[in-house]
Structure formats: structure tokens, C-alpha cells
Amino acid sequence: MKKLYKCLRILLGVLLIEEMATGQEENAALWGETSESSNYGNWLPTHAVDGVLTTWAHTKLETDPWWRVDLLKVYRVNRVTITNRNDYASRINGAVIRVGNFLNVYSNAICGVISTLAASATATFSCSGMEGRYVVVHIPGDQKLLTLAEVGVYGHLAGNRAVGGAVLQSSTSGDWFAEKAIDGNRGFQLLYTGCSSTNNETNPWWRLDLRDVYGVSEVVVTNRNDCCADRINGAEIRIGNSLENNGNNNPICAVIPAIPAGASSNYSCSRMEGRYVNLIIPGDWKVLTFCEVEVYGYLAENLAVNGAAAQSSTSADWFAEKAIDRGLQQLYTGCSSTLSETNPWWRLDLRQIYRVNRVVITNRKDCCAEQINGAVIRIGNSLENNGNSNPICAVIPAIPAGESYSYSCGGMDGRYVNLIIPGDMKLLTLCEVKVYGEGPCLKRSFVKMLFNSSKDLTDSTMRENVLKQLESALADRGFTDVTLRWSQTPKRVIQKVNAAKAGTITGLLRHYITHHPVPGILTSGSGSPGRFPSGGHL
Numbered sequence: 001m002k003k004l005y006k007c008l009r010i011l012l013g014v015l016l017i018e019e020m021a022t023g024q025e026e027n028a029a030l031w032g033e034t035s036e037s038s039n040y041g042n043w044l045p046t047h048a049v050d051g052v053l054t055t056w057a058h059t060k061l062e063t064d065p066w067w068r069v070d071l072l073k074v075y076r077v078n079r080v081t082i083t084n085r086n087d088y089a090s091r092i093n094g095a096v097i098r099v100g101n102f103l104n105v106y107s108n109a110i111c112g113v114i115s116t117l118a119a120s121a122t123a124t125f126s127c128s129g130m131e132g133r134y135v136v137v138h139i140p141g142d143q144k145l146l147t148l149a150e151v152g153v154y155g156h157l158a159g160n161r162a163v164g165g166a167v168l169q170s171s172t173s174g175d176w177f178a179e180k181a182i183d184g185n186r187g188f189q190l191l192y193t194g195c196s197s198t199n200n201e202t203n204p205w206w207r208l209d210l211r212d213v214y215g216v217s218e219v220v221v222t223n224r225n226d227c228c229a230d231r232i233n234g235a236e237i238r239i240g241n242s243l244e245n246n247g248n249n250n251p252i253c254a255v256i257p258a259i260p261a262g263a264s265s266n267y268s269c270s271r272m273e274g275r276y277v278n279l280i281i282p283g284d285w286k287v288l289t290f291c292e293v294e295v296y297g298y299l300a301e302n303l304a305v306n307g308a309a310a311q312s313s314t315s316a317d318w319f320a321e322k323a324i325d326r327g328l329q330q331l332y333t334g335c336s337s338t339l340s341e342t343n344p345w346w347r348l349d350l351r352q353i354y355r356v357n358r359v360v361i362t363n364r365k366d367c368c369a370e371q372i373n374g375a376v377i378r379i380g381n382s383l384e385n386n387g388n389s390n391p392i393c394a395v396i397p398a399i400p401a402g403e404s405y406s407y408s409c410g411g412m413d414g415r416y417v418n419l420i421i422p423g424d425m426k427l428l429t430l431c432e433v434k435v436y437g438e439g440p441c442l443k444r445s446f447v448k449m450l451f452n453s454s455k456d457l458t459d460s461t462m463r464e465n466v467l468k469q470l471e472s473a474l475a476d477r478g479f480t481d482v483t484l485r486w487s488q489t490p491k492r493v494i495q496k497v498n499a500a501k502a503g504t505i506t507g508l509l510r511h512y513i514t515h516h517p518v519p520g521i522l523t524s525g526s527g528s529p530g531r532f533p534s535g536g537h538l
């Protein structure tokens with residue numbers, strides 16, 4: 001009897017939680033704007049969001065047909081449901097679901113792929129909070145047609161970054177769990193929402209892990225309204241990437257003097273960057289309690305996603321790119337790995353020079369976490385020794401399995417970010433590398449060149465032609481995005497040759513561009529990690 005009672009209670013708990021979760025979610029597709037690559041007769045794209053299972057969106061037979069819903073605002077999409085038509089069910093096979101902010105279908109990240117789906121069946125794809133304004137369904141290939149009976153898109157309006165984060169507090173009073181401060185409910189009215197609270201202690205703190213680095217624009221804190229409104233007084237809001245002292249040593253965004261009972265106060269943090277948001281009340285005999293913390297801001301740009309990865313060797317399909325595959329992790333779970341060898345390395349080419357503030361490394365969690373120990377992070381512009389001679393940002397002592405550790409590089413300039421483990425019989429495995437910084441930085445340099453040219457470089461058209469030829473010669477060597485300008489009109493040196501031959505003088509002009517210390521005249525763009533040729537034949 002007692003056992004049965006316990007069972008019922010657990011069941012009830014599950015149901016209530018379910019209700020809470022679905023209560024917050026809405027089918028955002030219902031008020032979105034739909035479109036498709038082509039339209040077959042009267043089968044309009046809106047038919048996929050009309051709630052009617054016997055009408056469908058339907059493209060013509062074509063190459064790469066697609067259907068899209070514009071949600072009009074950016075959502076964190078938790079799941080997408082697809083309902084198939086009641087006949088010709090196999091036509092859906094191979095359809096890809098993408099979520100993102102791009103009108104170009106393929107720029108959006110993949111949430112799921114439909115292998116097969118029975119007639120009239122509904123499949124649910126978990127997108128785990130992928131962010132995007134557009135949800136696209138498309139079938140890659142020739143001679144395809146796409147029909148969709150219904151598409152549902154469930155999630156939250158993106159914005160409050162706290163939802164979905166991981167929380168922890170220094171202690172917990174009763175069932176005033178840390179999670180209750182990010183349950184999406186500011187109020188203190190419902191049984192299953194509520195507030196967080198620590199015990200009465202010294203320096204009580206609460207920490208939110210946003211799971212990624214954000215530029216935080218605002219933090220909104222809602223105070224309890226049942227009693228004890230003064231228990232928030234003196235709380236510091238701290239934001240940063242360090243877990244030192246449980247994150248309580250990160251820089252302060254604001255100190256809360258007081259918040260009226262039940263009220264929400266908004267603190268501006270001017271895009272302070274951080275993965276952790278802490279609240280802490282310094283002092284003895286303090287209780288830290290509040291009902292909601294909301295964090296608004298933007299994902300700090302991870303420069304790695306636009307880069308190109310390479311490594312010294314590749315173990316099976318543990319390709320170098322898998323360490324920067326953020327958007328595709330759901331489909332191709334994965335990490336990069338070299339073979340076991342001497343001094344294995346992995347290199348990221350950011351394609352431009354950046355001022356790198358931080359590198360975040362995620363270690364594997366399946367096994368062998370200690371293999372990362374001793375890896376050196378190097379940043380710079382040289383490809384000498386495959387980039388492994390560039391200056392050192394940090395040496396990794398160890399990273400626990402599955403964890404992401406952040407290494408501060410204090411604004412090192414570089415186009416290449418390398419990881420290398422010095423030693424024999426080493427193996428370098430990386431599950432994610434994220435790089436944060438500013439840029440691209442323009443590099444300006446002056447070069448003095450000696451040309452051997454038969455053209456008259458005192459003529460401005462000729463001079464422009466020479467620059468074009470030089471730029472294309474540089475481009476051939478991989479230095480694109482370089483802008484050249486003359487700093488001085490070339491001087492010419494005439495060498496007489498063949499003077500006796502035909503009675504005429506063929507001039508061989510030698511032009512010197514002299515070094516000129518005025519900035520901005522002969523400039524090169526950011527894509528020039530190496531050196532310019534010091535002279536050339538034209």
C-alpha cells in the first residue's frame with residue numbers, strides 16, 4: 001500500500017512537470033509566415049501550418065525543394081514536429097530540418113533528418129534550444145518534391161539566456177532550489193515555481209552557467225513578495241569566465257541596494273562577457289533569496305566556427321573539423337583526434353588576424369580525459385613548424401572529462417591557433433575549440449621594392465597595373481584580402497642596354513619605391529601572415 005502511494009506521488013510529479021514544460025511552449029509556426037521553393041497548384045505553403053491533416057504544402061518536382069516558416073522573431077527551438085501526408089508517404093524520405101537565421105537554406109544548422117515516416121504519422125525532432133528565426137525543411141537532390149501535411153515548432157522566444165542554464169548555490173534552504181530562479185516564472189504564486197534560497201551563512205552565492213560565453217547586456221532580478229524583501233540587499237552581480245572562488249571573483253556588473261517586494265529590477269551590464277553569472281552577498285549571517293534571474297545578451301562570437309581546421313594526422317573519422325563543428329554536433333557527434341605519434345598538433349586558421357582574448361577547450365568525456373594533459377596553446381601568424389613555433393598562450397595541465405575550460409590569452413595577435421602535445425606516443429583529441437577575441441585587425445606595413453621593369457612607372461596607369469599584378473601574384477600565394485597602395489611615386493634608374501644594336505635606346509627602367517614612414521600609404525590588409533616578396537620581375 002505504501003509502495004503504491006509512493007508510485008502515485010512520483011507519477012503525479014512527472015505529470016505536473018510535464019504540464020509546466022508544455023505550458024511554456026507554444027507552436028510558433030502557427031503565426032509564422034510560410035514560403036516554399038515552388039508551388040504545386042493550390043497546395044500552398046500555409047497548408048503545413050493550418051492544423052488540417054488533409055491539406056499539405058506541396059512543391060513541384062525539382063532540384064532541392066524546400067519549405068520555410070519565418071517565425072518573425074528569434075526562437076530557441078526545442079522541438080519540431082512533422083506530420084506526413086496520408087498517401088505517398090515515402091516522398092518525405094531524406095528531408096532535412098534546419099533552424100537558423102539565414103535565408104540561404106544551407107547556412108542554417110541541421111536539427112534532424114527524416115529517414116522514413118509512415119502515412120499520417122507525426123515525428124518529433126529534438127532541437128535542444130537551437131536558435132533561429134527560420135525553420136526550413138528541404139530535400140536535397142534532383143527530381144524531388146516536398147509535401148508537408150503539418151509542421152509544428154515548439155520553443156521559447158530567445159532572449160532570456162538564463163533558461164536552460166545550469167545553476168548551483170552555496171547551500172539550499174528546504175526545497176528553495178537554485179533552479180527555481182530560472183524557471184521562467186518571475187512570480188511567487190505557483191506551487192511548482194517559486195524562488196531559490198540559501199541557508200543563513202557567510203557569503204552565500206548563487207551561480208548560473210550560461211553554457212556559452214555571452215556579451216551580457218542586462219540582468220533582471222525579481223525579489224520575493226511574501227516576506228523578507230531585504231534579504232537581497234547588498235547582493236553583487238558578477239559576470240565572467242572564471243570559476244575561481246566559485247565564480248565569485250569575476251568582475252562586478254552591479255550591486256543591488258534593495259528591490260521592493262515582488263518587484264523586478266533591471267541592471268545594465270554593457271555587454272560584459274562571461275559564461276557565469278553569480279549573485280553573492282558578502283558578509284556573515286546572510287541569506288540570499290530571489291525568485292527569478294533573467295539574463296539578456298548576445299552569444300559572444302566564437303571565431304572558430306568560421307575558421308579552417310587541420311591536424312598532424314587523423315585517427316579514423318575523427319577529423320580536425322569536428323573540433324569546430326558547433327552547429328552540427330547533433331548529427332555528427334564528434335571530436336577530432338590525431339593518431340598516436342610524436343608531437344601531435346591541431347591547427348585552426350582564423351583566416352584573418354584577430355586579437356585573441358580567450359580559447360575554450362572541451363575535453364572528451366567517453367574516456368582517456370588525461371590525454372589532453374600538457375597540451376600547449378599557441379597563437380600567432382607564422383606557419384613555421386606548422387604554426388607550432390608561435391607564442392604560447394597557455395599550457396593545459398588537465399581538463400576533467402567532458403568539461404570546457406577557458407584559457408585567457410590577453411589579446412594575443414594571430415591568425416593561427418595551435419594545440420600541440422610535446423612528446424612521443426601522444427594523441428591529441430579535442431571535442432570543441434572556441435576562440436573569442438576582437439578583429440579582424442588590419443595590419444599595415446611598408447615595403448621597399450626594387451622592380452626590374454621595362455614599363456614606365458612614372459605613368460599612373462602603369463603604376464596601377466603593377467599593383468594589380470602584384471596583388472594577383474600575392475593572391476596566387478594565398479594572400480588574398482591585401483590592399484596595396486604606392487607610398488611614393490617610383491624613381492627611375494635607366495640602364496642603357498643594347499645601345500649599339502639598333503641605334504635606338506631601349507630603356508630598362510629600374511624603379512625604387514623607397515620606404516616612407518607615413519602610415520596608410522602602402523598598406524596591406526589583414527590576410528598577410530607571411531612576408532611580401534621583396535622584389536619581383538614584372
Ligand SMILES: *[C@@H]1O[C@H](CO)[C@@H](O)[C@H](O)[C@H]1NC(C)=O
Pocket residue numbers: 218220266296
Ligand atoms: C531594462 O531596462 C532598459 C532601459 O530602461 C530597457 O530598454 C530594457 O528593455 C529593460 N530590459 C528588460 C528585460 O526589462
Ligand SMILES: *[C@@H]1O[C@H](CO)[C@@H](O)[C@H](O)[C@H]1NC(C)=O
Pocket residue numbers: 200201231285286287
Ligand atoms: C542568521 O542567523 C543569525 C544568527 O543566528 C541571526 O541573527 C540572523 O537574523 C539570521 N538571518 C536571517 C536572515 O535569518
Ligand SMILES: *[C@@H]1O[C@H](CO)[C@@H](O)[C@H](O)[C@H]1NC(C)=O
Pocket residue numbers: 452453
Ligand atoms: C632585368 O630583367 C632583364 C630581362 O629579364 C634581365 O636581362 C636583367 O639582367 C635584369 N636586371 C636586373 C638588374 O635584375
